Amino acid sequence: MEISFEGVSAAEAGLLARELSRDLKMLGLPAKGVQIRRESSESMDLGTLLGIDLNMALEILSATGGVAAFAQSILNLVKKNGVTVNITGLGDRSATVAPSTPSLEQLEELLRRLKQPDA
Amino acid sequence: MRQIGVVILGASTYDYWHSLDDPRFAASAKAFRRLFTHAGTLGGNVHEQAQILDLYDSPASADDITSQIVEFVAQSDFDDVIIYYCGHGFISADRKGYCVTLRRTKELTKTSSSLLVRNLAHDLDEHLIGKRTFIVFDSCFSGDAVKEFMAPGFLDNFVDDYLMESFPRSGTAVIYATSGGDVALSKQQDTMTLFTGTLVNVLGAGLEARRDAALISWRDAVEQVRKLTKERLGIAAPRPSITAVKSDDGDITTMPFFANSAHARAMGEATLSPATFSPATLSPPTVSQPTFGAPAASPVPVGSAPVSPAPVLALPAPAPRRRVGLMAGIAAAVVAVVGGGVGGFYVIDQRHSQRLTDLKLDMDVRDSSAARPAQAAVATPSVAVAPVASVVAPAVDTAATQAAAKAAQEAAASAAAAEAERQRLAAEQRAQEEQLAALRRQQIEAETARLKAAEAENARRQAQLEAQAEAERVRIARISEAERCDQLAANPNDRAKPDTVAGVYPQTLQLQAKDALAACGRAVGYFPAEPRFKYQLARALQADDPRGALALQAELVSLSYPAAFDPFGWLTVQLQKNYPAAVDAFRKGAQLGDPTAMVSLARMIEEKRFTPATPAEGRTELYRRAAALGYPGAASSYQAALKEEQAAQERLAQEKAAQEKAAAQRAAAQQRPVSQSQPRPQPQPVQQQPAQRQPTAQEQAANAAAMGAVMGIVGGGIGGLINRR
Numbered sequence: 001m002e003i004s005f006e007g008v009s010a011a012e013a014g015l016l017a018r019e020l021s022r023d024l025k026m027l028g029l030p031a032k033g034v035q036i037r038r039e040s041s042e043s044m045d046l047g048t049l050l051g052i053d054l055n056m057a058l059e060i061l062s063a064t065g066g067v068a069a070f071a072q073s074i075l076n077l078v079k080k081n082g083v084t085v086n087i088t089g090l091g092d093r094s095a096t097v098a099p100s101t102p103s104l105e106q107l108e109e110l111l112r113r114l115k116q117p118d119a
Numbered sequence: 120m121r122q123i124g125v126v127i128l129g130a131s132t133y134d135y136w137h138s139l140d141d142p143r144f145a146a147s148a149k150a151f152r153r154l155f156t157h158a159g160t161l162g163g164n165v166h167e168q169a170q171i172l173d174l175y176d177s178p179a180s181a182d183d184i185t186s187q188i189v190e191f192v193a194q195s196d197f198d199d200v201i202i203y204y205c206g207h208g209f210i211s212a213d214r215k216g217y218c219v220t221l222r223r224t225k226e227l228t229k230t231s232s233s234l235l236v237r238n239l240a241h242d243l244d245e246h247l248i249g250k251r252t253f254i255v256f257d258s259c260f261s262g263d264a265v266k267e268f269m270a271p272g273f274l275d276n277f278v279d280d281y282l283m284e285s286f287p288r289s290g291t292a293v294i295y296a297t298s299g300g301d302v303a304l305s306k307q308q309d310t311m312t313l314f315t316g317t318l319v320n321v322l323g324a325g326l327e328a329r330r331d332a333a334l335i336s337w338r339d340a341v342e343q344v345r346k347l348t349k350e351r352l353g354i355a356a357p358r359p360s361i362t363a364v365k366s367d368d369g370d371i372t373t374m375p376f377f378a379n380s381a382h383a384r385a386m387g388e389a390t391l392s393p394a395t396f397s398p399a400t401l402s403p404p405t406v407s408q409p410t411f412g413a414p415a416a417s418p419v420p421v422g423s424a425p426v427s428p429a430p431v432l433a434l435p436a437p438a439p440r441r442r443v444g445l446m447a448g449i450a451a452a453v454v455a456v457v458g459g460g461v462g463g464f465y466v467i468d469q470r471h472s473q474r475l476t477d478l479k480l481d482m483d484v485r486d487s488s489a490a491r492p493a494q495a496a497v498a499t500p501s502v503a504v505a506p507v508a509s510v511v512a513p514a515v516d517t518a519a520t521q522a523a524a525k526a527a528q529e530a531a532a533s534a535a536a537a538e539a540e541r542q543r544l545a546a547e548q549r550a551q552e553e554q555l556a557a558l559r560r561q562q563i564e565a566e567t568a569r570l571k572a573a574e575a576e577n578a579r580r581q582a583q584l585e586a587q588a589e590a591e592r593v594r595i596a597r598i599s600e601a602e603r604c605d606q607l608a609a610n611p612n613d614r615a616k617p618d619t620v621a622g623v624y625p626q627t628l629q630l631q632a633k634d635a636l637a638a639c640g641r642a643v644g645y646f647p648a649e650p651r652f653k654y655q656l657a658r659a660l661q662a663d664d665p666r667g668a669l670a671l672q673a674e675l676v677s678l679s680y681p682a683a684f685d686p687f688g689w690l691t692v693q694l695q696k697n698y699p700a701a702v703d704a705f706r707k708g709a710q711l712g713d714p715t716a717m718v719s720l721a722r723m724i725e726e727k728r729f730t731p732a733t734p735a736e737g738r739t740e741l742y743r744r745a746a747a748l749g750y751p752g753a754a755s756s757y758q759a760a761l762k763e764e765q766a767a768q769e770r771l772a773q774e775k776a777a778q779e780k781a782a783a784q785r786a787a788a789q790q791r792p793v794s795q796s797q798p799r800p801q802p803q804p805v806q807q808q809p810a811q812r813q814p815t816a817q818e819q820a821a822n823a824a825a826m827g828a829v830m831g832i833v834g835g836g837i838g839g840l841i842n843r844r
Contacts, residue, residue, distance in 0.1 A: 011259070038138075041307070042305050044296075045259040
């Protein structure tokens, strides 16, 4: 699963990736399950994308309250920074969380759908 | 004489973070370094020289690297200091500092194992007083990103707090490869980074637009880089920029700094070509015309990494030409002495020349008597060779001959060594070229494969999207047909129809039967498992093809589709006159809750074709249920039936009362002769009407619903029951 950030500069995206990485680790995601990646090998930065091990992410989402906590982390990031978050990498499923996403419940629903690839 | 100190920083290989490796960084650093080791890059009419502290790919820690830079600057007397960095840069996690990565940078400790620019600025502070300082960052987020991520106006604060105080006297300029938080680029098809590669080419080619200017400034160069970058990559290209941090002595960014090759070309002078700085010529320069510079004036700082005191001469001066003549004369004399005549012509490069000059100086010291005639011959070397040989030869003694022979041997050995060195350098250069070519081939192949894969992936996604779009189009078309079937042929009393569909009565349906047949026929094809469309198709068919409609309704009856029983019954009557079968169908439809079947069954009762066995199948009850379900006209029929029922009950009661009265009169007549004296019987009070049966609560509710239905259809023709099937 890969999380990218739209509507901000590459530098800000790198910082947000680090911030979200820290938040997800606090939710219990193992450190080895999170990796900051560069968008292109031609970029001279340290990375603007947050790669998350799919199995580990699903473990988090499947835990009790996991979806809510995950959603809260992303929503906080989105609201605080006015950034749009794209979540991809679950087959052909993806989700876009914009600052206009009205509620935590809506985001949770998005994540639940991600959690159920066959749904 | 302007003294320039250049610090080359950065990393192209990362010992602990291999994914950051990029050989283009090293090529960029080499090319930048070469700008200051190559004659002609720097402008000015005086001999300028650059001392270079090359810490690129140094395995030293950030602390050690800072120390070496500070020592390098502190122990020299530079007019200009250039600090160049090429590599990966990033904003610290606390968003308060800009870091550049080094060879020993680790992913886990990237902040502490990288070089925090703020720390370097602090340590350099006092040592840069009175110097012009140019800081070049060929790295990400080196420009306005700093400002963007810190407090408002952070760049100013950053500069004021960390840079300006370090460079307080003569000004500082910061050159950024990017601005606005963009990433700097190291394009795969290039051999250098985007910024440095373009800068090097700009300085090599000069500015044609300013060919009248012999010298160009840093700002000129950076703006040209920006222009070329935008021309190449469009509006999304990184935007290099230059900022004058402090300029007490004027804007140093506009100070003439580099020679303008375009001007030199225009003036017909020998100049550097852009190819001189191409990646293929990253090895030490080979200058076509021998040039010599003064030896480095300042000693190399102790502990510095490789320092190349590179002698640079901007313009050819008389002295080198004189020395060339001297060297040629010596060589000719040596050849004449050893070989007995002019044996050949040597193409001598700079190194050979330098060594032979040193040799000559040694000979001057050892044997001034032998050197003097040779020096005398130098004045006219081209014509003096033979006279020297003829005049000197008789006069030389044995010692001089031996010395000359020894010198010739040493010269030959030196020439051989120089040739070997040249060949080694050439081989090294070839190896580098081959390595770069191989790298480029690999990159091209990888890029080609990537593009092909991307193209295939795009084609697959496109096909998938088209398939999805087609499926969606078909789905929408089918839904549209289904909706049209509902609109044209749905029964208003079919409880299985969508609530949003009003339905049409048979009279209306007959007017649009053709369209309804088409729409419902397609709907049945699209949704064969949905019985409603088949029912509606049968409705549309009923007028023109009752037998076909009967077959369809029979099929639906077998599926217990409630609304199908009523038309099935009436079609049975119409086609087969089979009333029992019709009654049976109406009964089942009524049991399944179809109001039309209820009303039809009530009609069968009225026509005496069916006698209900239970009150639940009584006419009144059937009308009441149909009215409760909203069947038009059922409410009034219920009221009428109810009145008839009450009237019948009254009639029954009156008949019973009359019968009882007659029986009583008969009994009195029989008793009268026996008891004449008995008082005449008093007239009986009028018998009370039998109490009307009070409706149950359920019946009251049904009555209320029926009355509501009656009120709801005011104006809808409630005079009588309409066949609403």
